[in-house]
Amino acid sequence: MSHASYELKAVARERVGKGSSRELRRNGLIPAVIYGDKQAPIAISINTNEITKRIHAGGFMTTVATIELDGKKISVLPKDYQLDRVRDFTMHVDFLRVSANSQVSVQVPVHFVNEEKSAIKTGAVLNIVRHEVELHCPASDIPEAITVDLAGLKVGDAIHISAVKLPKGVTPVIADRDFTIATIVAPAAGVAEEEEGSAEA
Template identity: 75%
Template sequence: MSQETYELKAEARERVGKGSARELRRNGMIPAVIYGDKQAPISIAINTNEVTKRIHAGGFMTTIATINVDGKKYQVLPKDYQLDPVRDFTMHVDFLRVSRDSQVTVAIPVHFENEDKAPGIKSGGVLNIVRHDVEVHCPANAIPEAFTVDLTGKKVGDSIHISDVTLPKNVSPVITDRDFTIATIVAPLVAVEDEATETVEAEGEEKSED
């Protein structure tokens, strides 16, 4: 499971639009919306510092939260947030309502372990990560914190596919039409460059002989 749930206090907001959003941000608040579960969306304002702390703490997009809107509580899952491209502060957050029976789609980070037990890496090979996270369907109350890939015994040329990852019960990848690659162990870049150089030199010698 992801980190423990947490609660954020929020205020309902009646005014929407760019002018209202700018005013909120000047006052240390962020405009946000709660939507989904076949109910009307609710526009809210939440404390900038509180949300920013949660985002930087990690697991923000995979942790169920409780939002207290003027005394009424909603179980939600963050679905998106926008950062200012210049100053990098949070500008807006979207929250999806969830219930005990909700199924959600989330991107779960992939962690790798036992690199020191992978012959391919010990001999100078490089772990080439194709996917840093995997998008899955899962119950809202059972979102995995991360998927762990064991690199023990992996050699240069080996690939790790989604079929090599043990998924928890009721968790399935969004991509189902292929056994997609998560990572590969490739030869050291220096070795590849040396091989390319040797090929070019050999071709040059052949031309000279002609």
């Protein structure tokens, strides 16, 4: 399941806008917004170092947090954040209100296991089509990752979402087709595909 929940202290913002945001950042704070659950959005500020540490710890977008604001505790899921392109500095964070019954859509990373028990051991290449899969799941039970078992796979095999065992209550957002997550290709084909991708880029 997702990483352990954590708590953030926040202060309500009375002023919004670029000037106010710049002032906050100079004082070691980041502007943020809490929205959703059919309630009015709340503009807040949170500690820069604390939120940056959480972002870089991993699992930020799939972990429910608790924001303490004016003595109240609000359960939230990070939905977006902006970084300064030059300084890798956190500029803004959006939080979605959630409850025990909330259903959310999140991008969950894909982990591959047992490469040594597949054709990859003899030189084949794992061609990853999706490093993440968007899933519908309970906010209280977000998977930290989904695992794809490569054991026994040969050159030419493809792994589709239907082959992945998802936790109870978790379904893919893309429901109209059995999409591909990865394929096992011969070494030459893998190199050719990479070269084609580089050329297109």
